[in-house]
Structure formats: structure tokens, C-alpha cells
Amino acid sequence: MSALVVVERSGSTAVLRLNRAERHNSLVPELLEALLAALERVEADPEVRAVVLGHAGRSFSTGGDVGAFAAFPPQSAELAQYAQRLLGLLNEAILRLAVLRCPVIAAVEGWLTGGALGLALACDMTVLGEGARIAPYYTVVGFSPDGGWTAMLPQLIGAARSRAIQLENTTLTAGQAAALGMITHLAPSGEAEAMALSLAAGLKDKVPGSVASTRALLRWDAGALAQGLERERVAFVAQVTSAEAAAGMRRFLGGAGAD
Incomplete structure (x- = not known):
């Protein structure tokens, strides 16, 4: 069985790739456990000066695997x-990405939906390929927002825009996400990881103490973020076990979702 997160080195940069491409890197416990183990290795390696969080296949991640949820009795x-x-x-x-000791840059192509958004938002910088798309899908499937859609996104683009995007299930182009301030860099389609690696290489030439101080002052407040994510978890569990979520999953698996 292939590793669910592949770890490679490019000089002083560690490249972590989500590797469940046959399922659009949709999130299951085993993939997240592999990601946490990879981040623990990075944290313990003083030779790593930056991390690129990328992916195999066409999509960064389509969030929680709806099929895995639907496999349980409603x-x-x-x-x-x-x-x-x-x-x-x-x-x-x-939370681990948000407080990692070295800078993290997300490289995103294809779809970034559902709870996977938080993995990108927690990074110091996010590069989107021009063909990438971001969408919530919660009000279509019948789930409650998770992955920072309420705990993180409103701080970046405002509560009103966050509310409208999620209630209307708006699909954002890479350009729209950049204009809103959700991401930091745009790359030509297929070149997001290359740009992320270039950004990471540039960071190693910066003064380490200044990089650390800048990140410490500007990164997410871990306590407040943990509280917001916990609120999402409680609401998600309550909603996913509802009758309307069961019906929504059946509809979604019947033909909707990312290509």
C-alpha cells in the first residue's frame, strides 16, 4: 500500500504530499494520521528550514470523504x-501546521473543498494554480462547516463574505480567492508546487530570527483557533448524524461533487 503522505527533501525544504489521489486526496483518519506523523518528523529535524505542503493527483483535497461517512448506518x-x-x-x-517551527507553504492545484481548506489556511503562504477552485459544499451535502470555514476564513475575508460563500455554496476561482485575500500567490496551472519550492528556497536566505519573530507575531492565535475548531467539531458531529445529512449524502454520492 502506498504511503498516504509522501515526504521528500529538496535541499533544506521538506515536501509533504497528500497521496490519496484516486479519491481526490479526500480526508480519512489514516491520511491525517500520516500527515501528523510527517509534521512530527519535520518538527524534529533541525536541517529543515521550510515545508511545502503539496499533493499527488489533480486535486489538493476535496475535504472529508463523503463515501466514508455514508458507509456507516445513518x-x-x-x-x-x-x-x-x-x-x-x-x-x-x-493546529500543528499553524504553529510549526518553520514556515509552511501550501501548493494547491485542482479542487480545494470542505475541511481541507483549513490545511491551506494554516500555512504561512498558499500558492494556487490558476485552474484551482475552492468551494465549501456544506449546504449541498447537509454537513456543518469544519476545517476553519468559520474559525479561520472570516478573519481573512470578513464575516459577511464568508457567510455568503458558504450559504450559497459559491465556487471560487483562483483569481477570486486571491482577490479576497484567501491565498497569497497565483501560479500558472501545474506550477503551484514549483512556485512554492522557489518561495521556500528564498526563505532560507532570510535572517532566521527575524523569520521566527515575524511568524510568531502574525500567525494564528493557537488558543483562539483551537476553541473555534472545537466549536466546528461539536456542530459537525451533531449535524452529520441528522436525517437531512443522510439524505444529502445520498444525493451527493449520486452524482454531484468535484470532477
């Missing part, structure tokens, strides 16, 4: 337990 304790576990791991991964 409205069951087993479904609730699975959701608790998945969101606990997702929140842990987001």
Missing part, C-alpha cells in the same frame, strides 16, 4: 464516533 453512534475521530485529527493537523 444517524448511528458509529457515524458520530467516526466524525469525532476525523475532525479531532483534522483540527490537530491544522
